[in-house]
Amino acid sequence: xxxxxxxxxxxxxxxxxxxxxxFLVFGTLPFWISQVGLYPYLGxxxxxxxxxxxxxxxxxxxxxxxxxxxxxxxGIGAYAMGLAQFELxxxxxxxxxxxxxxxxxxxxxxxxxxxxxxxxxxxxxxxxFSQMFFFVASKWTSVTNGEDxxxxxxxxxxxxxxxxxxxxxxTAFYYLCFAGFVLVVIGLWxxxxxxxxxxxxxxxxxxxxxSFLGYNVYLFKWASFTLSCAIAxxxxxxxxxxxxxxxxxxxxxxxxxIVVLMTLIGGGxxxxxxxxxxxVFFFVLRDLLGxxxxxxxxxxxxxxxxxxxxxxxxxxxxxxxxxRRLRGRKPVRGTxxxxxxxx
Amino acid sequence: MDLLxxxxxxxxxxLSLGLLFALVALGFMLIIGVMEVINxxxxxxxxxxxxxxxxxxxxxxxxxFAFLDGYFALPVAWRLAxxxxxxxxxxxxxxxxxxxxxxxxxxxxxxxxxxxxFGAALVLEETIRLIWGPTERFLPIPKEISGGVLIGDLxxxxxxxxxxxxxxxxxxxxxxxxxxxPYGALIKAGAHDSEMVRALGVNLSRLRLMVFAFGTxxxxxxxxxxxxxxxxxxxVGVDAVVPAFVIIVLGGVGSFWGAVFAGxxxxxxxxLTGAFATDWSLISxxxxxxxxxxxxxxxxxxxxxxxxx
Amino acid sequence: MSAVLFEARRLHKRFGDHVVLxxxxxxxxxxxxxxxxxxxxxxxxTCFNVLTGRYRPDRxxxxxxxxxxxxxxxxxxxxxxxxRSFQLMNxxxxxxxxxxxxxxLPALRDRGFDMVHDVRRDGEAQDRAAAVLARVGLGGKEAxxxxxxxxxxxxxxxxxxxxxxxxxxxxxxxxxxxxxxxxTARLGDLVRELRRHLTIVVxxxxxxxxxxVADAISVIHWGQVIAQGTPEALRENEWVRASNLGRxxx
Numbered sequence: 001x002x003x004x005x006x007x008x009x010x011x012x013x014x015x016x017x018x019x020x021x022x023f024l025v026f027g028t029l030p031f032w033i034s035q036v037g038l039y040p041y042l043g044x045x046x047x048x049x050x051x052x053x054x055x056x057x058x059x060x061x062x063x064x065x066x067x068x069x070x071x072x073x074x075g076i077g078a079y080a081m082g083l084a085q086f087e088l089x090x091x092x093x094x095x096x097x098x099x100x101x102x103x104x105x106x107x108x109x110x111x112x113x114x115x116x117x118x119x120x121x122x123x124x125x126x127x128x129f130s131q132m133f134f135f136v137a138s139k140w141t142s143v144t145n146g147e148d149x150x151x152x153x154x155x156x157x158x159x160x161x162x163x164x165x166x167x168x169x170x171t172a173f174y175y176l177c178f179a180g181f182v183l184v185v186i187g188l189w190x191x192x193x194x195x196x197x198x199x200x201x202x203x204x205x206x207x208x209x210x211s212f213l214g215y216n217v218y219l220f221k222w223a224s225f226t227l228s229c230a231i232a233x234x235x236x237x238x239x240x241x242x243x244x245x246x247x248x249x250x251x252x253x254x255x256x257x258i259v260v261l262m263t264l265i266g267g268g269x270x271x272x273x274x275x276x277x278x279x280v281f282f283f284v285l286r287d288l289l290g291x292x293x294x295x296x297x298x299x300x301x302x303x304x305x306x307x308x309x310x311x312x313x314x315x316x317x318x319x320x321x322x323x324r325r326l327r328g329r330k331p332v333r334g335t336x337x338x339x340x341x342x343x
Numbered sequence: 344m345d346l347l348x349x350x351x352x353x354x355x356x357x358l359s360l361g362l363l364f365a366l367v368a369l370g371f372m373l374i375i376g377v378m379e380v381i382n383x384x385x386x387x388x389x390x391x392x393x394x395x396x397x398x399x400x401x402x403x404x405x406x407x408f409a410f411l412d413g414y415f416a417l418p419v420a421w422r423l424a425x426x427x428x429x430x431x432x433x434x435x436x437x438x439x440x441x442x443x444x445x446x447x448x449x450x451x452x453x454x455x456x457x458x459x460x461f462g463a464a465l466v467l468e469e470t471i472r473l474i475w476g477p478t479e480r481f482l483p484i485p486k487e488i489s490g491g492v493l494i495g496d497l498x499x500x501x502x503x504x505x506x507x508x509x510x511x512x513x514x515x516x517x518x519x520x521x522x523x524x525p526y527g528a529l530i531k532a533g534a535h536d537s538e539m540v541r542a543l544g545v546n547l548s549r550l551r552l553m554v555f556a557f558g559t560x561x562x563x564x565x566x567x568x569x570x571x572x573x574x575x576x577x578x579v580g581v582d583a584v585v586p587a588f589v590i591i592v593l594g595g596v597g598s599f600w601g602a603v604f605a606g607x608x609x610x611x612x613x614x615l616t617g618a619f620a621t622d623w624s625l626i627s628x629x630x631x632x633x634x635x636x637x638x639x640x641x642x643x644x645x646x647x648x649x650x651x652x
Numbered sequence: 653m654s655a656v657l658f659e660a661r662r663l664h665k666r667f668g669d670h671v672v673l674x675x676x677x678x679x680x681x682x683x684x685x686x687x688x689x690x691x692x693x694x695x696x697x698t699c700f701n702v703l704t705g706r707y708r709p710d711r712x713x714x715x716x717x718x719x720x721x722x723x724x725x726x727x728x729x730x731x732x733x734x735x736r737s738f739q740l741m742n743x744x745x746x747x748x749x750x751x752x753x754x755x756x757l758p759a760l761r762d763r764g765f766d767m768v769h770d771v772r773r774d775g776e777a778q779d780r781a782a783a784v785l786a787r788v789g790l791g792g793k794e795a796x797x798x799x800x801x802x803x804x805x806x807x808x809x810x811x812x813x814x815x816x817x818x819x820x821x822x823x824x825x826x827x828x829x830x831x832x833x834x835x836t837a838r839l840g841d842l843v844r845e846l847r848r849h850l851t852i853v854v855x856x857x858x859x860x861x862x863x864x865v866a867d868a869i870s871v872i873h874w875g876q877v878i879a880q881g882t883p884e885a886l887r888e889n890e891w892v893r894a895s896n897l898g899r900x901x902x
Contacts, residue, residue, distance in 0.1 A: 196767040
């Protein structure tokens with residue numbers, strides 16, 4: 001406790017109570033998932049998209065930059081994983097490294113063009129680049145195998161030197177994804193509460209003032225974008241192994257749009273966990289509602305519109321309001337130091 | 344010399360495309376003036392126009408009612424005329440619905456408005472997919488304007504001439520409407536300075552609704568006329584909103600003939616790219632957008648425009 | 653006679669056909685409080701914006717301690733120790749008052765790319781930010797979200813942010829804007845206190861306020877400096893007496 005009365009998170013400043021809950025829930029998932037009528041592979045999908053969405057929210061929720069083409073970097077990561085396996089060496093760590101690096105590299109280049117902008121210019125540029133990448137991926141058949149996709153990507157064993165853990169089974173692979181999830185959560189939590197994270201949030205609220213305070217706004221936006229693309233690439237690498245292939249459809253605008261919807265509905269604008277909540281909500285909806293109607297994505301889109309219109313703080317925002325009401329405070333956005341606890 | 348001559352059909356294509364792009368852009372531009380955010384769903388309404396038109400053309404388009412048998416037996420040209428009249432009206436109504444949804448985001452961070460129109464675009468696309476299916480559809484056109492025509496030694500698509508003529512007609516009508524009629528003057532004023540219009544006592548909400556209906560109907564008309572050229576797929580919306588945006592940035596928000604001229608330029612780029620590599624023609628549009636925004640998009644008119652937000 | 657810390661030479665700025673600033677020469681001595689006054693539309697705010705780097709002058713120079721900073725981007729000028737507050741409030745609405753000040757600290761500015769350390773546990777930075785807030789009268793309100801502060805408190809925060817940057821020269825853009833008599837008086841006290849440690853330049857509308865705190869005032873009208881001098885000297889100035897601003901004539 002410092003002079004200002006703000007407590008840092010307990011447990012050595014690394015893990016918070018909410019993290020522990022999340023880790024517990026996800027860590028034990030393979031053991032209870034069938035009990036609730038679902039299946040282990042769903043857990044893999046959810047975690048991969050959680051990672052993607054958490055990285056994406058650094059850009060959208062914290063920096064306020066709308067990228068509608070992020071699926072391109074997810075797909076680039078997937079292809080990089082496959083290509084690393086086939087062209088370089090079938091090694092898990094190398095593959096994941098390449099996926100992350102590929103995402104970061106392409107993201108870094110695209111970010112050079114984008115970082116001067118916000119809003120609609122930014123959004124349309126991301127669409128343009130995404131479409132271009134989609135186009136290249138579909139046409140460059142010698143490398144990407146075109147519309148058929150890069151097939152037979154294997155779930156390589158996790159080689160720790162002293163032992164190699166095979167990851168072909170869904171449960172084993174799930175724990176690889178879980179490890180990735182833990183790393184990303186811890187890393188991004190620190191990032192959000194670091195000076196860098198604060199500057200990003202400042203940029204979201206008021207770019208001009210931030211630059212008048214001496215910060216190089218262009219560079220920060222560039223970094224935020226590149227980072228979110230690196231994480232997208234990482235998630236893509238996992239995805240390629242999960243699906244045993246890299247397919248161009250994942251780079252479509254539709255999937256890019258879905259991660260936006262997930263992040264916002266979950267409450268990415270007000271909560272660190274928003275993207276996770278949103279991802280879970282999406283997949284639950286897909287599997288539960290999708291069983292009854294083909295139009296589930298339409299409903300999801302309508303929910304999104306309603307949320308933007310009436311409760312842009314999303315599900316996490318509703319939760320925060322409910323908690324505040326229980327504690328006898330008015331459900332106003334973000335009053336008081338308690339707000340920090342739920343972030 | 345031969346090469347240049349061989350390019351002429353592609354130039355023709357480019358011109359017809361450009362005129363239709365200009366039509367979409369003009370509708371887009373009117374809406375920008377009264378809105379606070381760019382309407383990303385504009386392209387989906389363009390697509391919706393084509394789909395609704397298909398519904399008016401044949402029973403497979405969705406209107407499978409026995410009492411319409413007589414209507415569907417009419418000659419193609421008549422049905423096309425009906426489609427060109429009624430489909431934009433239907434889309435205009437949807438456009439008004441969208442404006443009503445957007446009201447909740449006025450005054451807030453423009454990011455929310457942008458996200459809402461993005462969501463609307465997705466919802467519209469999904470709706471189209473559900474009603475009409477994901478595969479490509481075709482808009483039947485009268486024999487008189489389809490097929491090729493031989494001019495000199497080159498074959499030109501007849502439809503392109505029709506499309507260009509129609510687009511020119513629509514643009515001129517639009518210009519006359521804006522310049523000469525009181526409604527048009529109101530829309531122009533509203534598009535230019537909504538604050539002032541409100542100060543003059545005009546009902547701003549009604550004006551916004553009207554402008555939206557109007558602008559989206561224009562997109563629908565363009566969508567219908569474009570259908571035989573581009574094909575009708577749920578995803579065609581995105582490909583329509585991008586050139587509209589490029590045109591606005593190039594031609595300037597608020598410049599009617601600037602938009603038309605920029606439209607022609609963009610159309611030419613796409614058409615001529617198509618001459619050399621058909622696959623690349625749409626991608627050329629995206630590359631053009633990137634180039635234009637990178638080099639040209641500074642605060643339009645020197646003041647903070649709605650695009651800057 | 654103290655050294656001139658900040659200087660503007662022959663500034664010229666036009667927007668389209670409209671010439672907003674013409675042959676502006678200004679000199680702000682170190683450790684003094686200089687005022688700029690003039691009617692609306694006279695070019696004061698544009699002048700400020702040129703001095704602080706928001707606009708680039710068409711002609712002329714801006715010098716900080718002899719160094720030419722003309723045309724440098726605002727962030728570079730800020731890093732050289734030039735800080736400004738805004739007339740139209742520009743605080744970070746969703747941050748607490750403390751975070752607003754924290755962000756402005758040079759200590760934090762230099763660590764912008766630190767992605768690892770939790771700012772909430774940086775006791776020293778937190779204390780410094782709190783000290784700044786206390787100085788502008790926001791002690792005890794550190795945790796309040798900026799959006800929820802009263803208008804007067806937001807004005808104070810606006811200045812607090814500029815102050816937290818530990819500048820060599822502080823530009824205040826119409827700081828009394830919208831404040832009532834009591835708050836204005838408090839602001840006057842604050843400014844007089846700050847004046848002891850800092851070079852300050854104030855644009856103001858409120859002549860009474862400015863005459864009470866400034867060592868020297870420049871009058872800008874029609875984009876030109878039409879008078880300069882101490883408050884006492886200017887009281888005698890014909891133009892000042894004749895203008896609508898001359899409430900002090902008696």
